[in-house]
Amino acid sequence: MPDNSLPWYRMVWAVVRKDAVCELRSRHAISSLAMFALITLASISLSLAGAELSPALAAALLWIILFFCAMAGLARVFVQEQETGTLFTLRLYANGQAVFWGKTAFNILLLVALTMLVLPLFVILLNYTIELWLDLGVVLILGDIGIAAVATLTALMVCHAGGKGTLFTVITFPLLLPQFLMVIAGTTRILGGSVPGIQELVFMAGYDITVLIAASILFDYLWCE
Numbered sequence: 001m002p003d004n005s006l007p008w009y010r011m012v013w014a015v016v017r018k019d020a021v022c023e024l025r026s027r028h029a030i031s032s033l034a035m036f037a038l039i040t041l042a043s044i045s046l047s048l049a050g051a052e053l054s055p056a057l058a059a060a061l062l063w064i065i066l067f068f069c070a071m072a073g074l075a076r077v078f079v080q081e082q083e084t085g086t087l088f089t090l091r092l093y094a095n096g097q098a099v100f101w102g103k104t105a106f107n108i109l110l111l112v113a114l115t116m117l118v119l120p121l122f123v124i125l126l127n128y129t130i131e132l133w134l135d136l137g138v139v140l141i142l143g144d145i146g147i148a149a150v151a152t153l154t155a156l157m158v159c160h161a162g163g164k165g166t167l168f169t170v171i172t173f174p175l176l177l178p179q180f181l182m183v184i185a186g187t188t189r190i191l192g193g194s195v196p197g198i199q200e201l202v203f204m205a206g207y208d209i210t211v212l213i214a215a216s217i218l219f220d221y222l223w224c225e
Contacts, residue, residue, distance in 0.1 A: 019077075059190075070148075096219050103155075142183065154172045
């Protein structure tokens with residue numbers, strides 16, 4: 001049975017700290033995400049040869065890079081637990097909610113760090129000018145939260161399946177499609193020099209809240225299986 005003697009927030013923090021320590025030791029996710037982002041941006045930059053991108057195309061490229069970087073790194077959030085034999089131990093010492101929120105918080109931090117790496121490279125390698133940094137930061141964070149929440153749930157779903165990487169992406173993308181289209185639309189407006197509409201921001205925030213609540217509920221059923 002999970003150890004309920006610790007406060008909930010301390011169990012969440014313990015999961016975040018454990019994942020952070022493991023990642024700093026192996027650097028698997030960080031290396032995969034950083035190399036994928038660098039190679040993709042460099043390839044696009046060389047292909048464009050200085051040609052100017054439209055705001056819509058630049059926004060789509062930015063989010064495609066962030067999405068597939070996330071798929072390359074977040075797929076192992078529970079696979080690593082299973083391969084190292086720590087998944088059963090985690091079931092003993094933490095309840096499902098603490099694991100979900102801890103893993104989601106770690107994934108959010110990882111994606112925010114990735115975004116902070118990709119965005120300067122995007123601006124430098126593609127020679128793109130961004131004026132509305134604050135608005136872009138809000139849209140990027142809202143998008144990262146949605147990706148992290150969905151990825152945490154789907155990673156648990158596929159951790160015992162064969163072909164985990166491919167199945168993870170196939171399941172995650174349809175769930176993220178509404179948010180994906182909205183953040184691309186919002187980023188397009190920002191790169192074009194205008195502020196996203198309040199309806200777009202409300203949709204992004206509402207999607208994140210809905211996904212977090214739904215994933216939190218479903219996670220308990222998957223965690224107990």
